[in-house]
Amino acid sequence: MREFGKLEAAVMDCIWSLGRPVSVRDVLTELQKGRDLAYTTVMTVMDTLHNKGWLRRRMEGRAYSYEAVASREAYTARLMRGALATSTNQAAAFVHFLAELTPAEAEALRQALKIVPPA
Structure with a gap:
């Protein structure tokens, strides 16, 4: 299993830290505290993470609400298992x-x- 890319990791860290279903706007607001990002960039990364199976989403009004499928610890365990397998x-x-x-x-x-x- 590959590690997350830099922005994917930042998004996942944010979602794990918030510990609740979040919108793209929620994640963007948190990430913009340390860098300048466009809404569409964060939306694309979250869509990619959803397509990779790391996030689940459901429609709430006109926007999706996202949450992590697995915990940070489960992700770490998968990385460790993958490293051991090499x-x-x-x-x-x-x-x-x-x-x-x-x-x-x-x-x-x-x-x-x-x-x-x-x-």
């Missing part, structure tokens, strides 16, 4: 990944493994 020795790659965890990340992993039943 290795010819996935076990070794996973060991290298684990060796680079910070103590806080290692503790979070330990806690997560306590709640996940064995396969």
Whole structure:
């Protein structure tokens, strides 16, 4: 799976942060705090994300309302899974990944493994 492009990532970050269905205008207002963007640019990116399956939309009046299909964490997990799949020795790659965890990340992993039943 490919990472989002720069503007796609900014749009998704905005939608995840708002945590509610949003309009193109909502996202544009948030994104314009840090850069100058056209409404049509944001609308095109959100339509692309919808077509890629990352956003769902429904008509509200004359405009669409958008929301994320998956959480930020689910997206991150897909990226991690995709990266792991590129290795010819996935076990070794996973060991290298684990060796680079910070103590806080290692503790979070330990806690997560306590709640996940064995396969």
